[in-house]
Amino acid sequence: MWEMRIHDKIDIYSLLDRKFNCPFCEKEHYIPIKLIFIGKDAISRIPYLISTLVRGKRILILSDEITYRVAGNKCEEVLREDYQVTPLILYPKGTKRVYADEKYLPEILAKAKNKDAILTVGAGTITDLGKYVADSLKIPVICFPTAPSMNAYTSGVAALLMGRLKVTLPVQPTRAVITDITIISQAPLDLIKAGFADSLAKAFANADWRISSLLTGEAFCLLPFKIATEAENKYIDKGDELVQRDERVISSLMEGLNLGGISMIIAGKSSPASGGEHLISHFLDMYAHFKGAEIFAYHGLQVGIGVIISSLIYEKLKVLSSREVRHLLSHRKIDYDKEMKFFGEHVPIVSKEFTKKLPVIKRLPELLPSLWDRIKEEAFSLVYTHQQIVEFLSKAECPLRFDDIGVNEELAYHAITKARYIRGRFTILDIADEMGILDEIVDKLHKGEI
Ligand SMILES: [Zn+2]
Numbered sequence: 001m002w003e004m005r006i007h008d009k010i011d012i013y014s015l016l017d018r019k020f021n022c023p024f025c026e027k028e029h030y031i032p033i034k035l036i037f038i039g040k041d042a043i044s045r046i047p048y049l050i051s052t053l054v055r056g057k058r059i060l061i062l063s064d065e066i067t068y069r070v071a072g073n074k075c076e077e078v079l080r081e082d083y084q085v086t087p088l089i090l091y092p093k094g095t096k097r098v099y100a101d102e103k104y105l106p107e108i109l110a111k112a113k114n115k116d117a118i119l120t121v122g123a124g125t126i127t128d129l130g131k132y133v134a135d136s137l138k139i140p141v142i143c144f145p146t147a148p149s150m151n152a153y154t155s156g157v158a159a160l161l162m163g164r165l166k167v168t169l170p171v172q173p174t175r176a177v178i179t180d181i182t183i184i185s186q187a188p189l190d191l192i193k194a195g196f197a198d199s200l201a202k203a204f205a206n207a208d209w210r211i212s213s214l215l216t217g218e219a220f221c222l223l224p225f226k227i228a229t230e231a232e233n234k235y236i237d238k239g240d241e242l243v244q245r246d247e248r249v250i251s252s253l254m255e256g257l258n259l260g261g262i263s264m265i266i267a268g269k270s271s272p273a274s275g276g277e278h279l280i281s282h283f284l285d286m287y288a289h290f291k292g293a294e295i296f297a298y299h300g301l302q303v304g305i306g307v308i309i310s311s312l313i314y315e316k317l318k319v320l321s322s323r324e325v326r327h328l329l330s331h332r333k334i335d336y337d338k339e340m341k342f343f344g345e346h347v348p349i350v351s352k353e354f355t356k357k358l359p360v361i362k363r364l365p366e367l368l369p370s371l372w373d374r375i376k377e378e379a380f381s382l383v384y385t386h387q388q389i390v391e392f393l394s395k396a397e398c399p400l401r402f403d404d405i406g407v408n409e410e411l412a413y414h415a416i417t418k419a420r421y422i423r424g425r426f427t428i429l430d431i432a433d434e435m436g437i438l439d440e441i442v443d444k445l446h447k448g449e450i
């Protein structure tokens with residue numbers, strides 16, 4: 001087995017499909033993805049690239065009406081010579097566009113049965129549907145992204161709408177991600193911006209995870225943070241070039257997103273890519289689904305707003321001393337049941353999630369002050385300042401305020417103060433609420449600053 005040392009330059013691509021000992025957490029990690037390829041005219045090379053990755057010749061190409069036009073038809077054409085190709089094009093059912101909704105599963109399952117592999121041609125929706133079906137049929141899935149819009153191409157989870165609830169299910173990761181730089185560079189700008197904003201969650205998610213691990217003793221590994229940082233440095237302050245569709249910057253963004261997905265495989269959970277900032281976005285999705293309405297904006301754009309909230313919270317926390325932390329924690333009493341009444345008939349689902357982290361929340365006054373200096377050193381050091389985040393997002397022309405994505409002040413207030421209740425994961429939102437910091441964020445909202 002290959003040994004990696006802490007100061008080695010980490011080339012994660014050399015670690016695909018092999019076990020290695022981690023210098024950070026000292027555990028063994030395994031990334032089952034065999035190939036991550038990005039290049040010009042990659043589409044023409046698909047038959048060659050997958051020749052050793054797929055046994056058998058029957059391939060289902062999964063796309064929707066848009067992604068089929070963008071690349072699905074060309075994939076079909078290049079594969080037809082060597083493979084028996086079946087295209088499946090999804091059309092919206094009762095919504096403006098196709099979502100990763102369970103109602104699409106029966107037709108995909110029916111077509112994918114007796115196939116040797118699924119090639120997904122699309123972004124988040126198609127990727128999640130394809131990964132889920134391939135996993136249930138125990139056949140490999142290969143992703144051909146049409147947009148650098150999120151990190152699901154390499155992750156080991158699929159987010160699906162089941163009933164009116166979005167659930168994240170563990171699935172086998174893709175066998176390969178083959179990216180044609182020309183195609184993803186021509187993706188709708190909002191999808192490129194969404195990918196960029198989603199990737200900014202990394203620093204905050206890892207910081208949240210580190211804090212949670214210090215408080216609860218759950219496992220933590222710094223490798224996920226490390227691997228994505230190098231790619232991130234190549235695009236994070238180049239939002240202006242990103243929206244000009246600069247292929248080099250878009251390629252780096254795609255790399256950052258793919259490493260974000262891989263970081264979740266390494267961690268065995270979504271923690272290194274999803275913290276409190278994601279709860280804000282999940283809350284907005286949940287609200288829309290409960291109302292039977294369409295989502296407010298692309299996942300990443302909503303996450304970008306969440307990142308702004310998290311950055312404000314970290315900014316306020318990092319100047320506090322452990323004495324002040326103790327003082328703030330002892331002065332606030334929250335009536336959780338009263339807060340959760342907001343969720344109406346869905347209280348049981350929410351309450352079940354929130355109860356998972358209640359033991360650690362109850363112990364905060366005892367644990368947090370004594371761990372505060374360590375948290376500052378090991379978690380706060382990972383995040384960007386609020387001003388940096390605003391600069392990064394502005395340069396990439398991403399939404400900066402709730403209003404920009406159609407969320408009114410009242411709902412924004414609930415998103416800030418209630419998002420913590422919808423998941424059992426402990427995040428910075430919990431600490432901020434327990435210390436009364438969220439009230440200060442809400443003040444900013446009422447002043448029209450966020
Ligand atoms: Zn590790």
Ligand SMILES: [Zn+2]
Binds near residue numbers: 150151303
């Ligand atoms: Zn995300």
